[in-house]
Amino acid sequence: MKIGVVHFGWASAGTAQIVRSLIEGLSLQETTIYGIECNRVSKDIELKEMTKKSFSSSLGSESYVLSTFPLDVWNEKSLVIADELSALDKVIVLGGNEVETKHLSSKLLHVPVSIFNNVEGSQFTLGYDTALNAIVENIECVRDTASSLSYGKVRVFKVQIPGFGSSKLLINSALAVEAEVMTKASEEEIEHFKQHIRMKQANQEEYTFILMNHSIDPASIDGHFDEFDLDWRTVDIDDSQCGGPYPTAFDRVIANKLKNAVIEWSLSNEPSAQLLIQDNQVEFKTNLVLGGI
Secondary structure, three states, rough: OOEEEOOOOHHHHHHHHHHHHHHHHOOOOOOEEEEEEEOOOOOOOOEEOOOHHHHOOOOOOOOOOOOOOHHHHHHHOOHHHHHHHOOOOOOEEOOOOOOOOOOOOEEEEEOEEEEOOOOOOOOEEEEEEHHHHHHHHHHHHHHHHHOOOOOOOOOEEEEOOOOOOOOOHHHHHHHOOOEEEOOOOOOOHHHHHHHHHHHHHHHHOOOOEEEEEEOOHHHOOOHHHOOOOOOEEEEEEEEEHOOOOOOOOOHHHHHHHHHHHHHHHOOOOOOEEEEEEEOOOOEEEEOOOOOOO
Protein backbone atom coordinates (compact mmCIF):
# COMPACT_ATOMS: atom_id res chain seq x y z
CA MET A 1 0.00 0.00 0.00
CA LYS A 2 1.15 3.52 -0.80
CA ILE A 3 0.08 6.43 1.41
CA GLY A 4 0.81 10.10 0.72
CA VAL A 5 0.80 12.83 3.37
CA VAL A 6 0.46 16.53 2.57
CA HIS A 7 0.58 19.39 5.05
CA PHE A 8 -1.00 22.83 4.61
CA GLY A 9 -0.57 25.79 6.92
CA TRP A 10 1.32 25.81 10.22
CA ALA A 11 1.24 23.90 13.53
CA SER A 12 4.36 22.16 12.23
CA ALA A 13 5.55 20.60 15.49
CA GLY A 14 2.14 19.05 16.10
CA THR A 15 1.85 17.71 12.58
CA ALA A 16 5.39 16.32 12.81
CA GLN A 17 4.21 14.35 15.81
CA ILE A 18 1.45 12.81 13.67
CA VAL A 19 3.75 12.07 10.73
CA ARG A 20 6.43 10.48 12.89
CA SER A 21 3.86 8.26 14.57
CA LEU A 22 2.41 7.29 11.20
CA ILE A 23 5.83 6.19 9.93
CA GLU A 24 6.57 4.28 13.13
CA GLY A 25 3.12 2.70 13.29
CA LEU A 26 3.27 1.41 9.72
CA SER A 27 6.97 0.55 9.59
CA LEU A 28 6.29 -3.19 9.95
CA GLN A 29 3.44 -3.16 7.44
CA GLU A 30 3.80 -3.52 3.69
CA THR A 31 3.26 0.22 3.39
CA THR A 32 5.30 3.04 1.91
CA ILE A 33 4.74 6.57 3.22
CA TYR A 34 5.39 9.49 0.87
CA GLY A 35 5.62 13.12 1.82
CA ILE A 36 3.86 15.27 -0.79
CA GLU A 37 5.80 18.51 -1.15
CA CYS A 38 6.19 21.40 -3.54
CA ASN A 39 9.41 22.35 -5.29
CA ARG A 40 9.87 25.97 -4.24
CA VAL A 41 11.48 26.93 -7.56
CA SER A 42 9.54 25.02 -10.22
CA LYS A 43 6.31 24.72 -8.18
CA ASP A 44 6.13 21.08 -9.27
CA ILE A 45 4.91 18.37 -6.94
CA GLU A 46 7.52 16.12 -5.34
CA LEU A 47 7.06 12.76 -3.61
CA LYS A 48 9.57 12.02 -0.86
CA GLU A 49 9.66 8.52 0.60
CA MET A 50 9.61 8.83 4.38
CA THR A 51 11.29 6.39 6.72
CA LYS A 52 12.43 6.46 10.34
CA LYS A 53 15.65 8.08 9.16
CA SER A 54 13.62 11.02 7.85
CA PHE A 55 13.14 12.61 11.22
CA SER A 56 14.78 13.51 14.49
CA SER A 57 13.61 11.82 17.69
CA SER A 58 13.13 15.18 19.41
CA LEU A 59 9.63 16.71 19.26
CA GLY A 60 11.18 20.15 19.64
CA SER A 61 13.52 19.64 16.71
CA GLU A 62 13.42 22.20 13.94
CA SER A 63 13.34 19.32 11.46
CA TYR A 64 9.62 19.18 10.91
CA VAL A 65 9.72 16.17 8.58
CA LEU A 66 7.23 17.51 6.08
CA SER A 67 7.40 20.90 4.37
CA THR A 68 4.14 22.79 4.00
CA PHE A 69 2.53 22.79 0.57
CA PRO A 70 1.34 26.24 -0.69
CA LEU A 71 -2.44 26.10 -0.89
CA ASP A 72 -2.65 28.40 -3.91
CA VAL A 73 -0.21 26.27 -5.92
CA TRP A 74 -2.11 23.08 -5.08
CA ASN A 75 -5.49 24.49 -6.06
CA GLU A 76 -4.13 26.02 -9.28
CA LYS A 77 -2.59 22.69 -10.33
CA SER A 78 -5.17 20.35 -8.80
CA LEU A 79 -5.80 18.40 -12.02
CA VAL A 80 -2.10 17.85 -12.69
CA ILE A 81 -1.51 16.93 -9.06
CA ALA A 82 -4.37 14.43 -9.12
CA ASP A 83 -2.79 12.72 -12.11
CA GLU A 84 0.63 12.56 -10.45
CA LEU A 85 -0.85 11.12 -7.25
CA SER A 86 -3.00 8.51 -9.00
CA ALA A 87 -0.67 5.67 -7.93
CA LEU A 88 -1.31 6.37 -4.24
CA ASP A 89 -3.89 4.27 -2.41
CA LYS A 90 -4.57 6.87 0.26
CA VAL A 91 -3.80 10.54 0.89
CA ILE A 92 -3.78 12.12 4.35
CA VAL A 93 -4.47 15.86 4.23
CA LEU A 94 -3.18 17.79 7.25
CA GLY A 95 -4.98 21.15 7.34
CA GLY A 96 -6.05 23.08 4.26
CA ASN A 97 -9.75 23.77 4.75
CA GLU A 98 -10.04 25.15 1.24
CA VAL A 99 -7.85 22.60 -0.54
CA GLU A 100 -9.20 21.18 -3.80
CA THR A 101 -9.22 17.37 -3.59
CA LYS A 102 -12.24 16.32 -5.64
CA HIS A 103 -10.05 15.20 -8.58
CA LEU A 104 -8.00 12.78 -6.48
CA SER A 105 -8.76 9.09 -7.00
CA SER A 106 -7.19 7.99 -3.72
CA LYS A 107 -9.06 7.54 -0.46
CA LEU A 108 -8.69 10.72 1.60
CA LEU A 109 -8.45 11.55 5.27
CA HIS A 110 -8.75 15.21 6.23
CA VAL A 111 -7.16 16.02 9.60
CA PRO A 112 -8.22 19.20 11.48
CA VAL A 113 -5.00 21.21 11.57
CA SER A 114 -5.27 25.01 11.68
CA ILE A 115 -4.09 27.88 13.86
CA PHE A 116 -7.51 29.49 13.29
CA ASN A 117 -9.75 26.74 14.75
CA ASN A 118 -11.97 27.05 11.67
CA VAL A 119 -12.96 23.49 10.75
CA GLU A 120 -16.74 23.22 10.67
CA GLY A 121 -18.04 20.59 13.09
CA SER A 122 -14.80 20.38 15.07
CA GLN A 123 -14.52 22.04 18.47
CA PHE A 124 -10.76 22.37 18.17
CA THR A 125 -8.03 22.15 15.57
CA LEU A 126 -4.44 21.14 16.11
CA GLY A 127 -2.29 24.26 16.33
CA TYR A 128 -4.92 26.70 17.55
CA ASP A 129 -4.03 26.56 21.25
CA THR A 130 -0.32 26.92 20.49
CA ALA A 131 -0.98 29.95 18.28
CA LEU A 132 -3.28 31.57 20.84
CA ASN A 133 -0.71 31.15 23.59
CA ALA A 134 2.11 32.44 21.38
CA ILE A 135 0.17 35.62 20.56
CA VAL A 136 -0.73 36.25 24.21
CA GLU A 137 2.88 35.72 25.33
CA ASN A 138 4.18 38.14 22.69
CA ILE A 139 1.69 40.82 23.69
CA GLU A 140 2.41 40.37 27.39
CA CYS A 141 6.12 40.90 26.68
CA VAL A 142 5.23 44.20 25.00
CA ARG A 143 3.00 45.09 27.96
CA ASP A 144 5.87 44.56 30.40
CA THR A 145 7.97 47.07 28.49
CA ALA A 146 5.12 49.55 27.97
CA SER A 147 4.13 49.60 31.62
CA SER A 148 7.70 50.37 32.72
CA LEU A 149 8.06 53.55 30.63
CA SER A 150 6.23 56.88 30.75
CA TYR A 151 5.73 58.85 27.53
CA GLY A 152 3.19 61.43 28.66
CA LYS A 153 0.80 60.32 25.92
CA VAL A 154 -1.15 57.22 24.97
CA ARG A 155 0.91 54.69 23.06
CA VAL A 156 -1.16 52.58 20.68
CA PHE A 157 0.30 49.17 19.87
CA LYS A 158 -1.15 47.91 16.59
CA VAL A 159 -0.72 44.15 16.84
CA GLN A 160 -1.08 42.35 13.52
CA ILE A 161 -1.59 38.59 13.56
CA PRO A 162 -2.07 36.07 10.71
CA GLY A 163 -5.38 35.65 8.92
CA PHE A 164 -8.03 37.69 7.16
CA GLY A 165 -11.34 39.01 8.49
CA SER A 166 -12.74 38.00 11.84
CA SER A 167 -11.56 34.70 13.32
CA LYS A 168 -11.60 32.84 16.62
CA LEU A 169 -7.87 33.43 16.85
CA LEU A 170 -8.29 37.19 16.53
CA ILE A 171 -11.28 37.52 18.85
CA ASN A 172 -9.98 35.23 21.59
CA SER A 173 -6.48 36.71 21.49
CA ALA A 174 -8.01 40.13 22.09
CA LEU A 175 -10.18 38.81 24.93
CA ALA A 176 -7.18 37.16 26.58
CA VAL A 177 -5.14 40.38 26.72
CA GLU A 178 -8.06 42.84 27.02
CA ALA A 179 -7.31 44.47 23.69
CA GLU A 180 -9.51 46.19 21.15
CA VAL A 181 -10.25 44.45 17.84
CA MET A 182 -10.37 45.95 14.36
CA THR A 183 -11.59 43.73 11.50
CA LYS A 184 -12.48 46.18 8.70
CA ALA A 185 -11.38 49.67 9.80
CA SER A 186 -14.98 50.77 9.20
CA GLU A 187 -16.31 54.14 10.37
CA GLU A 188 -18.06 52.37 13.23
CA GLU A 189 -14.86 50.64 14.36
CA ILE A 190 -12.84 53.86 14.05
CA GLU A 191 -15.36 55.78 16.15
CA HIS A 192 -15.44 53.02 18.75
CA PHE A 193 -11.66 53.14 19.06
CA LYS A 194 -11.72 56.94 19.37
CA GLN A 195 -14.03 56.55 22.37
CA HIS A 196 -11.61 53.99 23.74
CA ILE A 197 -8.70 56.45 23.39
CA ARG A 198 -10.69 59.20 25.15
CA MET A 199 -11.34 56.81 28.04
CA LYS A 200 -7.65 55.96 28.26
CA GLN A 201 -6.74 59.65 28.33
CA ALA A 202 -9.36 60.41 30.99
CA ASN A 203 -8.00 57.59 33.16
CA GLN A 204 -4.43 58.74 32.49
CA GLU A 205 -3.51 55.34 31.11
CA GLU A 206 -0.50 55.47 28.80
CA TYR A 207 -0.87 52.49 26.46
CA THR A 208 -3.41 50.27 24.76
CA PHE A 209 -3.51 47.42 22.26
CA ILE A 210 -5.51 47.04 19.09
CA LEU A 211 -5.49 43.66 17.36
CA MET A 212 -5.97 43.20 13.63
CA ASN A 213 -4.97 40.74 10.95
CA HIS A 214 -3.92 41.07 7.32
CA SER A 215 -7.30 42.41 6.22
CA ILE A 216 -6.01 45.79 7.40
CA ASP A 217 -2.84 47.72 6.63
CA PRO A 218 -1.70 49.05 10.06
CA ALA A 219 -0.24 52.18 8.46
CA SER A 220 -3.66 53.17 7.08
CA ILE A 221 -5.17 53.67 10.51
CA ASP A 222 -3.09 56.51 11.92
CA GLY A 223 -4.61 59.23 9.73
CA HIS A 224 -8.06 58.71 11.25
CA PHE A 225 -6.77 59.91 14.62
CA ASP A 226 -5.13 63.26 13.81
CA GLU A 227 -7.18 64.90 16.57
CA PHE A 228 -5.25 62.90 19.18
CA ASP A 229 -1.64 63.14 20.32
CA LEU A 230 -0.70 59.47 20.10
CA ASP A 231 2.45 57.43 19.84
CA TRP A 232 1.88 54.63 17.32
CA ARG A 233 3.76 51.34 17.44
CA THR A 234 3.33 48.27 15.22
CA VAL A 235 3.90 44.73 16.44
CA ASP A 236 3.86 41.99 13.77
CA ILE A 237 3.31 38.42 14.95
CA ASP A 238 3.78 36.14 11.95
CA ASP A 239 2.76 32.58 11.10
CA SER A 240 6.06 31.06 12.18
CA GLN A 241 5.74 32.56 15.65
CA CYS A 242 2.22 31.16 15.95
CA GLY A 243 3.29 27.70 14.80
CA GLY A 244 6.44 27.51 16.85
CA PRO A 245 8.58 24.43 17.59
CA TYR A 246 6.95 23.70 20.95
CA PRO A 247 3.22 22.90 21.00
CA THR A 248 1.25 23.56 24.18
CA ALA A 249 0.25 20.65 26.42
CA PHE A 250 -3.31 20.86 25.08
CA ASP A 251 -2.11 20.65 21.47
CA ARG A 252 0.09 17.68 22.38
CA VAL A 253 -2.99 15.91 23.74
CA ILE A 254 -4.89 16.67 20.52
CA ALA A 255 -1.96 15.52 18.39
CA ASN A 256 -1.79 12.22 20.26
CA LYS A 257 -5.50 11.58 19.80
CA LEU A 258 -5.36 12.51 16.12
CA LYS A 259 -2.31 10.37 15.40
CA ASN A 260 -4.03 7.28 16.78
CA ALA A 261 -7.06 7.94 14.59
CA VAL A 262 -4.84 8.50 11.53
CA ILE A 263 -3.04 5.19 12.03
CA GLU A 264 -6.34 3.39 12.63
CA TRP A 265 -7.78 4.73 9.36
CA SER A 266 -4.58 4.01 7.44
CA LEU A 267 -4.72 0.32 8.44
CA SER A 268 -8.43 -0.04 7.74
CA ASN A 269 -10.60 -0.37 4.65
CA GLU A 270 -12.71 2.61 5.67
CA PRO A 271 -13.77 5.15 3.00
CA SER A 272 -12.66 8.76 2.72
CA ALA A 273 -13.31 10.63 5.93
CA GLN A 274 -12.76 13.78 7.92
CA LEU A 275 -11.56 13.72 11.51
CA LEU A 276 -13.42 15.99 13.93
CA ILE A 277 -12.80 16.73 17.60
CA GLN A 278 -15.96 16.69 19.71
CA ASP A 279 -16.12 16.53 23.52
CA ASN A 280 -12.38 15.83 23.63
CA GLN A 281 -12.79 12.77 21.43
CA VAL A 282 -11.85 12.21 17.79
CA GLU A 283 -14.74 11.30 15.50
CA PHE A 284 -14.77 10.05 11.91
CA LYS A 285 -17.16 11.77 9.52
CA THR A 286 -17.52 9.70 6.38
CA ASN A 287 -20.62 11.10 4.67
CA LEU A 288 -18.79 13.86 2.83
CA VAL A 289 -16.83 14.59 -0.30
CA LEU A 290 -13.51 16.23 0.45
CA GLY A 291 -12.54 19.17 -1.69
CA GLY A 292 -13.39 22.84 -1.26
CA ILE A 293 -14.34 22.19 2.37
